[in-house]
Amino acid sequence: MLFSNIDYLTSNFSVERGFVGTRGAQIAYLGSEAPADAEEYGERYDGAGKLLIPGMYNTHAHVPMTLLRGYGENMALQDWLFKRIFPFEEKITEERAYPATSLAIAEMLRFGVVGFTDMYYFMDARARAVIESGIKANLCQGIMVFDAQTTYEQTPNKASNEHFVRQYHGQADGRLKIDLNIHSEYISNPQVVQAVGEHAVQLGVQTHVHISETKLEHAECKQRRGGLTPVQYFDSLDFFRAPCTAAHCVWTEPEDWAIMAERGVTVAANPASNAKLASGFAPVPEMLAAGVNVALGTDGVASNNSHNILKELYLFALLYKGSTGDPTVVTPAEALAAATINGARSQGRLDCGCLAVGQRADLVVLETNVAWAQPVHNALNNLVFSAQGSDVVLTMVDGAVLYRDGQWPTIDVEKAIAETQAATGDILAELAV
Numbered sequence: 402m403l404f405s406n407i408d409y410l411t412s413n414f415s416v417e418r419g420f421v422g423t424r425g426a427q428i429a430y431l432g433s434e435a436p437a438d439a440e441e442y443g444e445r446y447d448g449a450g451k452l453l454i455p456g457m458y459n460t461h462a463h464v465p466m467t468l469l470r471g472y473g474e475n476m477a478l479q480d481w482l483f484k485r486i487f488p489f490e491e492k493i494t495e496e497r498a499y500p501a502t503s504l505a506i507a508e509m510l511r512f513g514v515v516g517f518t519d520m521y522y523f524m525d526a527r528a529r530a531v532i533e534s535g536i537k538a539n540l541c542q543g544i545m546v547f548d549a550q551t552t553y554e555q556t557p558n559k560a561s562n563e564h565f566v567r568q569y570h571g572q573a574d575g576r577l578k579i580d581l582n583i584h585s586e587y588i589s590n591p592q593v594v595q596a597v598g599e600h601a602v603q604l605g606v607q608t609h610v611h612i613s614e615t616k617l618e619h620a621e622c623k624q625r626r627g628g629l630t631p632v633q634y635f636d637s638l639d640f641f642r643a644p645c646t647a648a649h650c651v652w653t654e655p656e657d658w659a660i661m662a663e664r665g666v667t668v669a670a671n672p673a674s675n676a677k678l679a680s681g682f683a684p685v686p687e688m689l690a691a692g693v694n695v696a697l698g699t700d701g702v703a704s705n706n707s708h709n710i711l712k713e714l715y716l717f718a719l720l721y722k723g724s725t726g727d728p729t730v731v732t733p734a735e736a737l738a739a740a741t742i743n744g745a746r747s748q749g750r751l752d753c754g755c756l757a758v759g760q761r762a763d764l765v766v767l768e769t770n771v772a773w774a775q776p777v778h779n780a781l782n783n784l785v786f787s788a789q790g791s792d793v794v795l796t797m798v799d800g801a802v803l804y805r806d807g808q809w810p811t812i813d814v815e816k817a818i819a820e821t822q823a824a825t826g827d828i829l830a831e832l833a834v
């Protein structure tokens with residue numbers, strides 16, 4: 402496809418007007434003039450009144466939890482978990498997880514997400530929806546260990562991780578990757594953390610964890626682990642030898658930031674979820690200053706309630722100004738980097754995340770000729786502070802158009818909605834008896 406006369410963001414987020422050509426799965430041309438072989442690029446896309454940006458990444462989600470959107474609001478965390486979330490989750494099956502995953506993917510594509518990182522169960526259902534849809538994803542299978550004795554070999558995860566890595570890792574032209582999971586410091590034990598970290602190195606895959614989401618979790622870890630914070634505890638067990646994406650990190654401390662920067666741990670910041678569950682504000686300005694790779698995530702929609710990454714971007718770019726009293730922290734460029742290139746890096750996708758020749762053709766086109774995005778003094782500022790998710794008119798992954806003008810060529814969205822509604826209805830009926 403040849404995007405013509407379109408405003409686009411270069412790799413340093415300056416705005417140029419010109420031509421962006423994709424060939425196969427790659428960006429093959431960028432320039433102010435049309436390429437000499439313009440007709441070789443296939444469809445010519447009229448870019449007037451549009452802005453082309455790199456695809457965005459949602460680096461922390463639990464997509465089958467789409468079944469729980471809006472189920473249980475304004476509740477204290479323990480009530481919410483034990484009265485609402487856990488009983489409902491027990492009723493989710495592969496068959497019910499599949500349409501919910503497809504629906505979540507449709508939602509993400511609609512709002513410009515080209516890749517997501519997901520921690521949940523029902524790997525086959527999620528992998529199927531990822532492969533069919535054309536989106537990129539790093540999926541991990543949840544592991545729950547509630548006692549100090551259990552070893553990794555005694556969990557079902559040792560064997561299933563091996564199986565899932567063999568079956569799915571690198572599938573769909575590398576779009577699908579398998580990560581290994583530790584849920585958190587408090588739902589694991591030291592030998593399991595150590596063994597999973599070693600297994601990830603052995604298998605050549607990454608890890609995905611929750612770290613220091615709540616004040617209580619952070620304080621209890623220090624009490625239990627001889628004063629070590631969750632980051633220090635994981636590090637003491639060599640867990641960060643494999644690349645890791647750590648969700649939340651709200652209560653992390655200066656020494657933690659140095660460790661994460663040193664080990665290349667990505668922080669998946671989830672500002673909406675942290676605000677909604679009253680968990681606090683992740684120290685993003687400090688982590689950025691310490692050189693930590695900070696990316697953006699929505700978390701599951703039970704605690705958000707949306708996979709709309711542009712809403713998350715807006716909140717992320719505003720929040721720390723308010724919480725620190727310093728309006729210069731987290732610039733629009735830093736916020737967009739978190740949503741794009743930092744997310745690609747967190748997934749280990751070095752040929753993704755920015756607009757440059759040779760990079761994967763993961764692109765998003767937004768309508769800018771609209772009342773709420775004019776005039777344009779600075780396209781980046783408008784994108785971060787004025788754009789709406791619904792301004793996205795096209796999302797392309799590896800050169801394939803997966804969303805365009807209200808259509809999803811790879812997902813039957815009506816069917817996904819109907820099946821998700823049916824699955825939710827069935828679960829509620831089962832819970833009522």
Ligand SMILES: [Zn+2]
Nearest residue numbers: 611648700701
């Ligand atoms: Zn989470």
